[in-house]
Amino acid sequence: MARRSDHTREELEKLILDAAWAIIGTDGYNGLTARGIAKHIGYTPGTIYNLFASMDDLSLHINARTLDLLYDVLADPACNDPKKSPAQNMKRMARHYIRFAQEYRPYWLMLFSYSLPEGRRDDPWYQQKIDRLFSPLETLLCPYFSPRQDGQRQKTARLLWASVHGLCFLQETGKIALAYGKKNGGKAAADSMADMLIDTFLNGIKSR
Amino acid sequence: MARRSDHTREELEKLILDAAWAIIGTDGYNGLTARGIAKHIGYTPGTIYNLFASMDDLSLHINARTLDLLYDVLADPACNDPKKSPAQNMKRMARHYIRFAQEYRPYWLMLFSYSLPEGRRDDPWYQQKIDRLFSPLETLLCPYFSPRQDGQRQKTARLLWASVHGLCFLQETGKIALAYGKKNGGKAAADSMADMLIDTFLNGIKSR
DNA sequence: ATAATAATTGAACAATGTTCATAATATTTA
DNA sequence: TAAATATTATGAACATTGTTCAATTATTAT
Structure with missing residues (x-):
């Protein structure tokens, strides 16, 4: 799929950071994974690399x-x-x-x-x-x-x-x-x- | 193979730690891997777990x-x-x-x-x-x-x-x-x- | 409608720690 | 010496990881 326009680019960026923040709070920063974030926000790992270089x-x-x-x-x-x-x-x-x-x-x-x-x-x-x-x-x-x-x-x-x-x-x-x-x-x-x-x-x- | 008796248990332990020390000095502690140590001393990864729990x-x-x-x-x-x-x-x-x-x-x-x-x-x-x-x-x-x-x-x-x-x-x-x-x-x-x-x-x- | 654009996907790759049945070698026993 | 036993190295396997990218799909422009 593509451009679901569920969220703007900025919204998605915030969505990812919020999810990451929540995961770190629960599992520590070693528990932070691209797949974990993706699952948390209903996207796939690849999406994260669209907004963050790494x-x-x-x-x-x-x-x-x-x-x-x-x-x-x-x-x-x-x-x-x-x-x-x-x-x-x-x-x-x-x-x-x-x-x-x-x-x-x-x-x-x-x-x-x-x-x-x-x-x-x-x-x-x-x-x-x-x-x-x-x-x-x-x-x-x-x-x-x-x-x-x-x-x-x-x-x-x-x-x-x-x-x-x-x-x-x-x-x-x-x-x-x-x-x-x-x-x-x-x-x-x-x-x-x-x-x-x-x-x-x-x-x-x-x-x- | 097994029990090559090239080295005693203590020798092997020292061998592994020495190799690990050398690798860390070169690549930092993030470059330290079980496979890297194994290759360095001519053994396989499994051996390391015979001497160290993790x-x-x-x-x-x-x-x-x-x-x-x-x-x-x-x-x-x-x-x-x-x-x-x-x-x-x-x-x-x-x-x-x-x-x-x-x-x-x-x-x-x-x-x-x-x-x-x-x-x-x-x-x-x-x-x-x-x-x-x-x-x-x-x-x-x-x-x-x-x-x-x-x-x-x-x-x-x-x-x-x-x-x-x-x-x-x-x-x-x-x-x-x-x-x-x-x-x-x-x-x-x-x-x-x-x-x-x-x-x-x-x-x-x-x-x- | 059709074409162009942009975004999301998901399969793939290499590398990681770790496990464990298997094979190979010492050592001990008969 | 021969057989039985104990030990140990192996390497294939598994589940994860970050990361890439062609293919697919939704939106926008024509």
């Missing part, structure tokens, strides 16, 4: 969705409350990140799993979604730097971001046990460590 | 090798030089870690890639290899904590470890650009950030 390309679009969601979480005004200290806001932001990784676990894992498209990853539209992830944290760091020290501030933001991500990653993948001793082996480990990191690090900045 | 099981043994190598790098006496300050030793240790991730990139990526055996990952012999990764850093932190604060010291070690790992991970996978602006986009970003992290963090501990 499964990797499709994965990139899924990751873009995840990045958008993550940005919304980090840019939440609750993490930039003028009535609270920068440290408090940063801690809240860190908790938001850690909670995001838990709630959207399969998507977050997919985002950071290797074996994804090396090629199109540096498309400007994708890279832009990544770069802006740091900006909420950069804003919170303003009180600690003069306007001349923009470079330092950006560097610090990326440093703190990567550190919290490292904590979160080790906890969430479970590849390396963050928890020490017997107790506190649960989800709280990364939260508590992020707090400690932020307090100590900001303390170190102030007394420089 | 490809995941085999991957776990590869990861164990990587963990051993990584431990040796972190436990290098050069990172515990009594003539140098703890900060200097820590910076060197961080650089060792970052350099390891670069030199042994495919193995290091494999170690932290998801989709690996969930089941056997918490075998004691494997978990032990992971736990000891922190001990060199714990040692370096001794001057900052009283013997009563062992828990705090361990927590701090894991925190710093995860942070450096986070820096390294983002740089090495390239998923999130650590480099800010145009220049310094190369390998030095993680090094420089690790230095800053260690200086600032230790500074924060001292003035607590």
Whole structure:
């Protein structure tokens, strides 16, 4: 058959991405297959390749969705409350990140799993979604730097971001046990460590 | 055929792991296939399943090798030089870690890639290899904590470890650009950030 | 109506992990 | 030594995977 015009090209693209999103949520990103998506939306595998160059390309679009969601979480005004200290806001932001990784676990894992498209990853539209992830944290760091020290501030933001991500990653993948001793082996480990990191690090900045 | 007794069971096991190691070094861990290993050692795919329960099981043994190598790098006496300050030793240790991730990139990526055996990952012999990764850093932190604060010291070690790992991970996978602006986009970003992290963090501990 | 265009199909291909009856070789027993 | 037994390598088979593409069909333009 052909041109069933059940859906426009854009609708079909969204249909595919929605199906993929649902499958990942259920079966993890390893459970994502072209045939699975096709069956889910009542089409055949070949159709998917009409709209996406490859499964990797499709994965990139899924990751873009995840990045958008993550940005919304980090840019939440609750993490930039003028009535609270920068440290408090940063801690809240860190908790938001850690909670995001838990709630959207399969998507977050997919985002950071290797074996994804090396090629199109540096498309400007994708890279832009990544770069802006740091900006909420950069804003919170303003009180600690003069306007001349923009470079330092950006560097610090990326440093703190990567550190919290490292904590979160080790906890969430479970590849390396963050928890020490017997107790506190649960989800709280990364939260508590992020707090400690932020307090100590900001303390170190102030007394420089 | 059968029981060619060209090799003992142990020899064959080593033969397979060596071949797998070589293949990963060349083609990355996605290029690792049962048939590829078999061809490499002059056997057939079935043989591999005589010695390893699955490809995941085999991957776990590869990861164990990587963990051993990584431990040796972190436990290098050069990172515990009594003539140098703890900060200097820590910076060197961080650089060792970052350099390891670069030199042994495919193995290091494999170690932290998801989709690996969930089941056997918490075998004691494997978990032990992971736990000891922190001990060199714990040692370096001794001057900052009283013997009563062992828990705090361990927590701090894991925190710093995860942070450096986070820096390294983002740089090495390239998923999130650590480099800010145009220049310094190369390998030095993680090094420089690790230095800053260690200086600032230790500074924060001292003035607590 | 007829022709042109576009989209959907589904069969095909190569490659994957994994299983298992079969064949071939050691080892043990008689 | 000969036969019985235990072990192990084999390779064909199965179910999946991503991906391609000629054929088919529905829509649009003439």
